[in-house]
Amino acid sequence: MNTIGKEYIEPKEEYYAGKIADRFIQTLAKYYRSEKVKRMFHPKMHALLKAEFIVEASLPPHLKEGIFAEGKTYDAWVRFSNAKRKATKDKKKDLRGMALKLVGVEGKKLLEKEKDANTQDFLLVTSKTLQTASVKDFQRSIEALLGGFIKLFFYAITHPAVIVRSIKMISKCSNLLETSFYSMSPYKYGEGKAVKYAAFPQKKTTSSFPKDPSDDFLKERLISDLEEQEYSFDFMVQFQTDAQKMPIENPTVKWTSPFEKVATIKIKKQVFNSKAQESYGENLSFTPWHCIEAHRPLGGANRARKTVYEAIARFRRGQNHVENLAEPKSMVSFNEVN
Numbered sequence: 001m002n003t004i005g006k007e008y009i010e011p012k013e014e015y016y017a018g019k020i021a022d023r024f025i026q027t028l029a030k031y032y033r034s035e036k037v038k039r040m041f042h043p044k045m046h047a048l049l050k051a052e053f054i055v056e057a058s059l060p061p062h063l064k065e066g067i068f069a070e071g072k073t074y075d076a077w078v079r080f081s082n083a084k085r086k087a088t089k090d091k092k093k094d095l096r097g098m099a100l101k102l103v104g105v106e107g108k109k110l111l112e113k114e115k116d117a118n119t120q121d122f123l124l125v126t127s128k129t130l131q132t133a134s135v136k137d138f139q140r141s142i143e144a145l146l147g148g149f150i151k152l153f154f155y156a157i158t159h160p161a162v163i164v165r166s167i168k169m170i171s172k173c174s175n176l177l178e179t180s181f182y183s184m185s186p187y188k189y190g191e192g193k194a195v196k197y198a199a200f201p202q203k204k205t206t207s208s209f210p211k212d213p214s215d216d217f218l219k220e221r222l223i224s225d226l227e228e229q230e231y232s233f234d235f236m237v238q239f240q241t242d243a244q245k246m247p248i249e250n251p252t253v254k255w256t257s258p259f260e261k262v263a264t265i266k267i268k269k270q271v272f273n274s275k276a277q278e279s280y281g282e283n284l285s286f287t288p289w290h291c292i293e294a295h296r297p298l299g300g301a302n303r304a305r306k307t308v309y310e311a312i313a314r315f316r317r318g319q320n321h322v323e324n325l326a327e328p329k330s331m332v333s334f335n336e337v338n
Contacts (some may be wrong), residue, residue, distance in 0.1 A: 002243035005194040007298055010249075016139040017304040021311035023139075027146055028315065031086070037319040038282070040312055042081035042097045044088070046176060046219040047272050048281030049078045049226070050331065053102050053235070054264040063237070065190030066294030067105055067120060068262045074102040074120075075331045078267060079281055080176045080222065083125065090218040091209075093170040098124045098181040098199060099286040100265065103328055107292040111310075114290065117327035121290040122235075124181035124199055127169040130251035131162050135304045165252060175207040175221050177231040177267070185251050186240060187288070188296040194248060195237040198259055202232045219273075226270050235263040248299045277334040283322045285313045290327065 002008070024040045032038065056063075057071030064070070082088065083095035105120040132138040141162055144155030156163045173179055183197040210217055225231065236259035240246045246255040287309040288297040297305065317323040 002247065004240055004243050005188065005192055005298070006243070006248065007303075008249050009303070010134055010136065010300060013135045013300055013303065014307065016135045017307040020135075020139050020142055020304060021308045023142055023146060024308065024312055025315045027085075028312070029319075032319070036282075037316045038087075039316065041085055042083050042099075043085060044082040045278065045281050046080040046082070046216075047078075047222050048277055048284070049080070049222075049267050049272055050270055051076045051078045051100075051268065052264075052266040053100065054266060056262055056264075059262060062193075063260060063262055065193070066292055067102070074104050076103065076265070077101040077281075077284065077328075077331075078265065079284070079286065080218070082218075083170075089213075089215045091172070091213045091215075093172055095170050096126045096173050096176060096179060096181075098176075100124070101284065101286060101290070101328070103331055105292065110291055110293065110296060111287075111289050111306075114327055117290065118329060119290050119327045120292065120295070121286050121288060122183070122197055123286055123288050124183055124197060126171065126173070126179060126181055127184060128182045128254050129165070129169070130184050130301055131165040131169060133250045133252050135300045137162070138301070138304070172209065173218065174209045175225070176218055177201060177222065177225055178203055178206055181233075185288075185301045186248050186298045187291075187302075188294060188298060189237060189239070190294055194240040194298055196240075196255055198236040198238065199233040199265060200236060200259075202234060202264075223271075223273055226267065226272065228269070230269045231267045233265040233267075234261045235265055236261050251299060251301050272334075274334045280332060280334070283317070283320070283325050284328075285309075285317075285325075287313070 028037055053074040053076040055068050055072045079099040081097040100122040102120040105118055109115050109117050132141050144151045178201050181199045186194045186196050189195040238259045239257050241257045289306045
């Protein structure tokens with residue numbers, strides 16, 4: 001019988017995570033032989049934005065855990081992105097990402113090399129679920145995806161459910177500031193509790209899809225919108241209330257419990273499209289393991305991300321000669337504007 005918040009590690013999980021990391025590094029080395037190495041996924045950054053992460057001041061007791069234990073405002077960076085491993089036109093269907101980096105979070109962090117960092121990351125995308133159920137399954141899907149047409153064809157006919165879920169994960173997007181984002185995978189919430197995260201836009205209207213969009217129209221809309229006003233998201237948690245129906249170890253299953261608000265993400269009115277700020281955003285490393293123990297990532301997908309993200313970040317920063325870039329201790333200001 002499964003237990004709320006409890007992990008169940010599959011055999012040889014570290015082995016498969018290592019194979020994923022090795023495959024990604026080989027692929028990046030091939031993609032970027034003579035240019036700056038970008039992320040394996042979410043390489044197209046629309047913007048790195050300054051924001052505030054405002055924890056609700058009067059949360060009920062069951063929500064007062066970790067960084068949500070008291071009302072407080074954190075400075076934060078928000079990185080919006082497209083997921084496809086090569087930058088494509090914004091009009092195409094894709095998975096979009098919202099990565100949050102809170103600055104000024106006290107407490108020992110889980111990554112040993114960054115245990116004294118004062119950042120906390122939350123990684124969200126526009127899908128509620130992942131396409132594969134285990135690290136082993138994900139490794140096999142990656143080998144098929146990167147192994148050429150024949151491998152992908154045979155994988156598709158033998159794993160049709162994975163292909164269907166992959167197709168359902170992607171969609172068109174007309175405005176990132178009007179889009180909902182989800183963590184897909186679960187996290188600890190204090191002791192004996194597990195949650196998934198989400199960010200829901202407070203702006204309820206939906207922008208129309210442009211008739212003849214440019215390749216980068218999502219960034220252009222961010223520039224236009226944030227010149228005029230600030231935008232906010234409700235940051236939510238969704239508790240695991242049934243360990244059988246809402247498993248920790250199978251991220252293909254959508255949880256059905258209600259969302260509860262714990263904070264507000266306030267993206268300030270700003271000009272953000274300077275080369276210096278874009279370069280800073282490219283070099284920042286986001287991982288769900290930039291966190292305190294109260295919000296430890298749970299499940300095989302997250303355990304694999306620890307291995308994979310660390311390996312890719314080391315490779316990418318080494319190739320780009322920024323390997324000594326530390327987690328930010330405070331917010332940085334950029335005055336150069338294109």
